[in-house]
Amino acid sequence: MRWLPALYVGVILAVEPVTPVQWPVSFLLIALPVVAAYAHGPVAVAAITVFAVVFEGVLAGTPCCAGRSLGYLWDRYYVFTYVSTALVGVLGAILAAHRIRRERTLASVRSVAETAQQVLLSPVPRRLGQVCVETLYLSAAAEARIGGDLYEAVPCNYGIRLLIGDVRGKGLVAVETAATMLGAFREAAHDEPDLVAVAHRVERSMTRRAAQLPGSEVAERFVTAVFAEIPDHEPVVRIVNCGHPPPLLIGRDGVTELDSSDPSPPLNLGVLVGDDYHVDVRRFRPGDQLLLYTDGVTETRDRDGVFYPLTDRIRSWGPLSPRELLDHLHKDLLDYSGGRLDDDTAALAAYRDPG
Template identity: 75%
Template structure:
């Protein structure tokens, strides 16, 4: 399919730096200010209520409210402040609406004791929350490191070709999944792969690692793109045979292999994967193949050699490879994400800006509810 477009110019971009270490996310601003608002509300209600309604007793809950956003030291300090503040309210007739002081009245003494007990529980709660948050931050950091090892940085410039990558994990707590990509400069030109492993979890990551390891070797050794795909398929089959006792044999990978040789064309081998988009100043084209191969690890279904499709790839053209996490994103009405139409409406963009725009648009379209991992590669042929 093809949609008419409009011309535009490419621009420049900068690489976004990664995190330097585990970082515990700060609590939302409203949660940090909640203890202040709570105290202010009690100060407003206290002089307005009858003597029989000692609203200051509500301060007992203040340590627990503080524990949701602050650490144990802060909770302990708030507990001491709360007990003192309760005594001030009880002993200030003009502010509490009482003719006499009630500082040591038994109900207020009971309130002091209860506040201290709640403060102890709040301190324990805050310590547990901080420990869990640090553990979660460490897990996310390790997952990010594993993701970088698995999907190392792509070469941003290979001759006249510029490459940028995008990866989004549907699991916010562990930013690693079964989507994969790679770009390898070789003597045969720039070779790329993007794929999507069936399933989730550790086995999916192991499958992705197997595929990427095979591709990185075959990309340098095999002179033909179809031979690269066949060698990767062989590696996948060998791993399945070694893990016959698990469900590894049922796991397969949809993938697209691409090759940009040292002239103005691109070769594509599609193994059951969504077709890439070829973005030109005059339109957007889906590079569908007439005879796609089955997904990797299902090579026994292939009765003939892998089909290689060739397309012109001239200066100013851009190739967008993506996984089905993009096209299967849904809006509130359940409609799938219309990728070609969206890309067309944006006009020509440089690779980094294109992927950033795609990232933002996917989150807006799905109302921040991506249900599948997402990966994308943008490959731009710079003008001569």
């Protein structure tokens, strides 16, 4: 964009010698200040406006340009062009100043959004007993759009309890809902004896939260989530899946999707469908790795609109540590989508140390 004014002038220079005398292509320089306003500041636009006026005079008074004589330099039509270019230059400087002000405002909003997301998703300890935990969060490409993707890992008397979730919708309401859910989970993880009780307690908090929302928001606000529990002295993982994409188990037997045998409804919808939460128990041996993720991963598309094949990709990478796995996933998502993610993405990897 910064070279757009130079390109514009180059086009005019290329067209000017081949046009008839009756077609004064130099009049096109009137638009040059506005073109410059797309990429430059007010001072640069003012300088480019002065250049445009001088260049118009050069083109009007140069005999070799379309056979003109010096008499055209002060022809009334050209004088009108000089004045018009100067006025457009003033407009361009105003537009450039407004653009810069909007860019600074947008940068500030982005900073606030990132800070809010960082406060919401507090850092997870990288080692919890026998389990190594790593996390990944990628913001969507849409400017200043705060998402409701969330994750947490809590060590408690029952082992390590993990959570990953995705709040329906975006913006501050989604962030408030995510904060409510995380607060409820952090308390319930310590107090409740099993994952079903944890899910019910979080459900009650979400229902109270939904009741405070206006109008149709009560029925529409729900959260898909996966609760997981890794006991300290059992080679298993317990999972409650509430309408969320299934976790992946990466181990000596390959990569396996841990589909729920009895899927549970998303949080805040259980009271509507009258269903309960079901626990699946899967083997989770030393050296195995559990990957929890939001649908921002699997719904990433390439240029042809094909969804990201997460399971196949991970199978092709071979054994990786949790940090290497998430870093590789981050890079691969950006490459697959052409550098543009249309949804927020969160992932959490938990690795049971063989030692």
